[in-house]
Structures are given as C-alpha cells and as structure tokens.
Amino acid sequence: MWFAGSSSEFFDISKATLLKYPLDTPKSIQLTPRDNISPDKFINFKYPLLVKPSKEGGSVNIEKDSKVYNYENLLKKIKEKFEVALLDEIVVQEFISGREFTVLIVENANNPLEPYVLEPMEVIFP
Numbered sequence: 001m002w003f004a005g006s007s008s009e010f011f012d013i014s015k016a017t018l019l020k021y022p023l024d025t026p027k028s029i030q031l032t033p034r035d036n037i038s039p040d041k042f043i044n045f046k047y048p049l050l051v052k053p054s055k056e057g058g059s060v061n062i063e064k065d066s067k068v069y070n071y072e073n074l075l076k077k078i079k080e081k082f083e084v085a086l087l088d089e090i091v092v093q094e095f096i097s098g099r100e101f102t103v104l105i106v107e108n109a110n111n112p113l114e115p116y117v118l119e120p121m122e123v124i125f126p
Contacts, residue, residue: 026050026093048094050092051074051078053085061081102120104117104121
C-alpha cells in the first residue's frame with residue numbers, strides 16, 4: 001500500500017517542540033502495553049478523553065468510540081488499541097472541541113530548503 005505523509009519520527013518531535021512554546025495543548029499521556037494502567041494516572045484529566053495512536057497522522061486508527069466519557073470505556077479502548085490494533089504506543093488526551101485543520105508540506109526535490117506548502121484543509125469528521 002502506498003503512503004504519503006510524514007514518518008513516525010515527526011510526531012515525537014512536533015509534540016516536544018510544541019511544549020517549548022506558550023501554546024494551549026490538551027493534557028495528554030503516552031502509554032505502552034508495558035505501562036501499569038490505573039485510575040490515578042488519569043486523576044487530573046477531564047473527560048471526555050480521546051484515545052489515539054501516538055505516531056499516526058490525520059484520523060488513522062481513530063474511530064467514533066475513541067472519544068470516551070468514563071474510566072471503564074477508557075480501559076476498554078486502551079486494551080483494544082494494544083490488543084486488536086496492535087499499537088505499541090498510544091496517547092490519551094483531553095478532548096478539545098472545535099474545527100480541525102491540516103497543512104501539507106511537501107519536499108521540493110530541487111531545493112529542500114524551500115518546500116511546497118499546500119493550501120490548509122479542514123478535516124470534517126462524520
């Protein structure tokens with residue numbers, strides 16, 4: 001299957017970069033299958049929460065039930081992501097409502113220092 005997009009390494013860098021600046025970002029935690037999941041990990045989080053892959057873009061591996069409203073459903077979704085989707089790392093973050101946009105940046109093979117920046121695109125979820 002062909003894929004156009006950033007490599008998974010980009011996502012680690014972008015979150016770390018965002019945290020250096022005074023930007024509002026949702027409270028989040030990264031989890032692996034080896035982590036001990038307990039209610040106290042989420043005590044300072046406000047529901048609803050979003051359970052999603054930590055290293056995928058767009059809405060890949062995000063389903064309607066990825067938005068959870070209680071701890072019981074949170075545990076079910078975490079288990080599903082690790083055991084069914086076979087993800088090795090996920091993010092649980094506070095859900096923020098609003099519009100979502102993405103901007104695609106494409107490498108310019110003739111001049112890598114001047115990439116092509118495409119028009120912003122709004123992501124509309126069903």
